Amino acid sequence: MDEFVNLKETELRLGLPGTDNVCEEKEVVSCCYNNISNKRALPSALENEIESSTRKTETSPPRKAQIVGWPPVRSYRKNNIQTKKSESDHEVQGSYVKVSMDGAPYLRKIDPSCYKGYSELLKALEVMFKFSVGEYFEREGYKGSDFVPTYEDKDGDWMLIGDVPWEMFVCTCKRLRIMKGSEARGLGCGV
Amino acid sequence: MALRLPSKVLEHILSFIDSNEDRNSVSLVCKSWFETERKTRKRVFVGNCYAVSPAAVARRFPEMRSLTLKGKPHFADYNLVPDGWGGYACPWVDALAAKSPSLEEIRLKRMVVTDECLEKIAASFKDFKVLVLTSCEGFSTDGIAAIASTCRNLRVLELRECIVEDLGGDWLSYFPKTSTSLVSLDFSCLDSEVKISDLERLVSRSPNLKSLKLNPAVTLDGLVSILSRAPQLTELGTGSFAAELKPEAFSKLSKAFSNCKQLQSLSGLWDVLPEYLPALYSVCPGLISLNLSYATVRMPDLVELLRRCSKLQKLWVMDLIEDKGLEAVATYCKELRELRVFPSEPDLDATNIPVTEQGLVYVSKGCRKLESVLYFCVQFTNAALITIARKRPNLKCFRLCVIEPFAPDYKTNEPLDKGFKAIAEGCKDLRRLSVSGLLSDKAFKYIGKHAKKVRMLSIAFAGDSDLMLHHLLSGCESLKKLEIRDCPFGDTALLENAAKLETMRSLWMSSCFVSFGACKLLSQKMPRLNVEVIDEHPPKTRPESSPVERIYIYRTVAGPRMDTPEFVWTLHKNPEIGVSRLAIK
Numbered sequence: 014m015d016e017f018v019n020l021k022e023t024e025l026r027l028g029l030p031g032t033d034n035v036c037e038e039k040e041v042v043s044c045c046y047n048n049i050s051n052k053r054a055l056p057s058a059l060e061n062e063i064e065s066s067t068r069k070t071e072t073s074p075p076r077k078a079q080i081v082g083w084p085p086v087r088s089y090r091k092n093n094i095q096t097k098k099s100e101s102d103h104e105v106q107g108s109y110v111k112v113s114m115d116g117a118p119y120l121r122k123i124d125p126s127c128y129k130g131y132s133e134l135l136k137a138l139e140v141m142f143k144f145s146v147g148e149y150f151e152r153e154g155y156k157g158s159d160f161v162p163t164y165e166d167k168d169g170d171w172m173l174i175g176d177v178p179w180e181m182f183v184c185t186c187k188r189l190r191i192m193k194g195s196e197a198r199g200l201g202c203g204v
Numbered sequence: 205m206a207l208r209l210p211s212k213v214l215e216h217i218l219s220f221i222d223s224n225e226d227r228n229s230v231s232l233v234c235k236s237w238f239e240t241e242r243k244t245r246k247r248v249f250v251g252n253c254y255a256v257s258p259a260a261v262a263r264r265f266p267e268m269r270s271l272t273l274k275g276k277p278h279f280a281d282y283n284l285v286p287d288g289w290g291g292y293a294c295p296w297v298d299a300l301a302a303k304s305p306s307l308e309e310i311r312l313k314r315m316v317v318t319d320e321c322l323e324k325i326a327a328s329f330k331d332f333k334v335l336v337l338t339s340c341e342g343f344s345t346d347g348i349a350a351i352a353s354t355c356r357n358l359r360v361l362e363l364r365e366c367i368v369e370d371l372g373g374d375w376l377s378y379f380p381k382t383s384t385s386l387v388s389l390d391f392s393c394l395d396s397e398v399k400i401s402d403l404e405r406l407v408s409r410s411p412n413l414k415s416l417k418l419n420p421a422v423t424l425d426g427l428v429s430i431l432s433r434a435p436q437l438t439e440l441g442t443g444s445f446a447a448e449l450k451p452e453a454f455s456k457l458s459k460a461f462s463n464c465k466q467l468q469s470l471s472g473l474w475d476v477l478p479e480y481l482p483a484l485y486s487v488c489p490g491l492i493s494l495n496l497s498y499a500t501v502r503m504p505d506l507v508e509l510l511r512r513c514s515k516l517q518k519l520w521v522m523d524l525i526e527d528k529g530l531e532a533v534a535t536y537c538k539e540l541r542e543l544r545v546f547p548s549e550p551d552l553d554a555t556n557i558p559v560t561e562q563g564l565v566y567v568s569k570g571c572r573k574l575e576s577v578l579y580f581c582v583q584f585t586n587a588a589l590i591t592i593a594r595k596r597p598n599l600k601c602f603r604l605c606v607i608e609p610f611a612p613d614y615k616t617n618e619p620l621d622k623g624f625k626a627i628a629e630g631c632k633d634l635r636r637l638s639v640s641g642l643l644s645d646k647a648f649k650y651i652g653k654h655a656k657k658v659r660m661l662s663i664a665f666a667g668d669s670d671l672m673l674h675h676l677l678s679g680c681e682s683l684k685k686l687e688i689r690d691c692p693f694g695d696t697a698l699l700e701n702a703a704k705l706e707t708m709r710s711l712w713m714s715s716c717f718v719s720f721g722a723c724k725l726l727s728q729k730m731p732r733l734n735v736e737v738i739d740e741h742p743p744k745t746r747p748e749s750s751p752v753e754r755i756y757i758y759r760t761v762a763g764p765r766m767d768t769p770e771f772v773w774t775l776h777k778n779p780e781i782g783v784s785r786l787a788i789k
Binding site: 080 | 279281282283284339365367393474477497498502503546547548549550551552558580605607609662664689
């Protein structure tokens with residue numbers, strides 16, 4: 014029972030930036046309910062495509078079997094929320110990009126073109142997430158803070174915010190991430 | 205000698221009685237009361253379109269002006285009823301067109317409505333005023349255009365969460381230039397863009413317009429323009445709330461809202477950007493109803509909005525509100541009567557659901573008038589349920605969906621029996637109950653014993669044996685609708701309590717262990733019930749002991765229905781038993 018109740022391994026991010034988000038794929042797992050103690054056999058409410066899963070060796074938690082009509086949410090509602098999800102899967106909606114910060118349980122969205130330059134953008138991020146970024150040095154990146162602002166560009170590479178000219182940044186930026194801690198220190202922060 | 209009330213006097217008295225339940229009671233007193241009542245009933249409610257024939261309804265209520273009909277069983281909302289099962293509006297419209305031409309209002313829920321049907325409505329009822337379709341399907345925007353163009357006195361046109369074949373936004377232009385009678389328009393479920401100029405003109409010439417619900421294709425600019433033409437609105441469903449963040453756009457929006465001094469109900473808010481929410485602040489203090497269940501707004505922004513809504517009675521929101529947000533609701537929204545918290549990720553895999561049982565406990569403690577709850581979360585505790593029951597004995601509707609099937613009390617690992625016992629015992633006026641989580645037969649013994657006023661009960665993944673069903677059918681005196689899925693019971697309890705089924709509107713059981721033989725037996729024993737076995741994948745031969753996929757049983761005076769699809773088995777269609785007797789002869 015606990016393995017399902019305490020599945021906190023599903024974080025907003027998995028693995029290092031740039032690796033595949035393993036959770037994206039839909040997998041139908043064999044009936045997990047047999048594993049649960051004091052359960053009775055579930056009459057076949059499960060969809061027909063149940064196969065035994067090949068557990069990925071990476072960090073993906075086991076996907077549960079899909080049950081028809083559960084949780085009981087009207088299709089109309091599911092469809093309206095899901096269109097939102099598929100849009101945000103592309104990370105960019107119009108000119109808005111997602112911003113995440115390590116340790117924060119929520120994402121934000123900003124339109125980089127609304128700002129005139131890096132300093133305005135960084136100030137806005139500082140206010141949004143209540144942190145302060147260090148000072149930017151061209152060769153050594155950000156110094157003086159545990160937080161490092163990064164972004165993913167069109168090629169899927171993770172870059173330090175501020176490295177490229179502002180206009181190029183606005184065009185190529187797909188997603189922002191404010192890294193924290195040891196990962197951050199590894200990313201071009203001198204030392 | 206018995207004193208007889210002159211019918212004129214009785215008529216006058218009855219004119220004060222609106223509730224159909226009361227009128228039903230009146231009609232049972234004696235024949236003359238039955239006659240007087242039936243001749244004066246204007247609003248007719250039929251909870252199951254197959255329970256009675258349209259001709260019988262028209263015959264009994266010659267003065268009928270308003271008809272409400274419900275079709276498919278409730279679990280159809282969750283895709284448990286295959287397409288093509290039934291619930292057709294056409295036979296009703298056809299019959300009423302001939303027999304009740306003075307009909308003015310039609311309200312349908314979970315029914316299949318075609319364009320032909322809508323055209324027939326438009327053509328047949330000269331003084332047609334109100335059309336409300338909830339969770340209906342089968343029609344296109346052409347049918348809507350027919351209603352708009354032909355019904356000269358149309359007051360209400362509402363499409364609530366319907367599946368409509370959207371052929372474009374032209375339908376709006378079909379409202380005649382002379383039509384000024386509109387009071388309520390809801391096209392929120394349509395996809396296509398309507399011409400904003402058409403909408404502006406329609407709104408400008410409708411001084412009685414009180415309720416307007418736009419679809420997501422209407423932009424913020426469009427909204428501002430509409431609001432400036434209809435500041436008298438009491439109910440508003442916005443269109444899409446996202447746009448480039450321009451300072452002028454924001455101030456225009458703010459001003460438009462601040463001019464709507466009578467706004468009491470707000471919904472829509474798709475794609476809402478948190479930056480635009482402050483534009484709503486001016487209307488918050490007057491809001492009675494707020495539907496944020498499609499707005500992906502996070503907790504801090506939600507709280508800023510909600511703490512200004514001191515008069516709020518109805519709140520629908522997503523679980524993005526988090527426990528903390530619900531704590532704020534408990535603090536600021538002291539008038540709250542109804543709370544619904546929907547999952548932002550309606551997925552079995554979602555483990556990030558940010559509300560827990562604590563959120564509901566906060567609201568139960570802080571909102572004294574709370575009487576209706578729909579709450580989705582991952583897991584729950586008995587202690588929380590007991591607290592909720594103790595704090596809110598005035599609950600009338602309690603629907604808890606613990607998304608994790610068979611989830612026990614996560615602190616004690618026990619079933620949630622004690623918790624639901626407290627709810628059943630403590631909330632004496634409970635009329636609707638949905639249970640979930642790990643439950644044993646004990647829970648249902650308590651519910652059967654105490655939940656005397658419960659009319660509708662929904663159960664999933666629960667119980668240990670037939671005993672559970674027996675407790676419910678023999679205990680719950682007011683039970684009218686029972687829907688069960690994935691519970692391990694079968695024939696015994698069903699057959700033993702067959703008589704109870706005639707006192708109920710319907711019973712739905714899917715993925716249980718009811719055998720085909722029991723279905724046949726029940727059909728034979730109970731001629732006033734329609735027993736439908738709904739099997740999309742029936743075995744080639746059906747041994748008596750084979751379990752059926754779904755069974756839907758409902759009382760009826762209309763006899764077996766003639767429009768069943770292939771996958772619905774009824775005794776009427778398959779009188780094998782009759783045939784075999786003949787064969788023996």
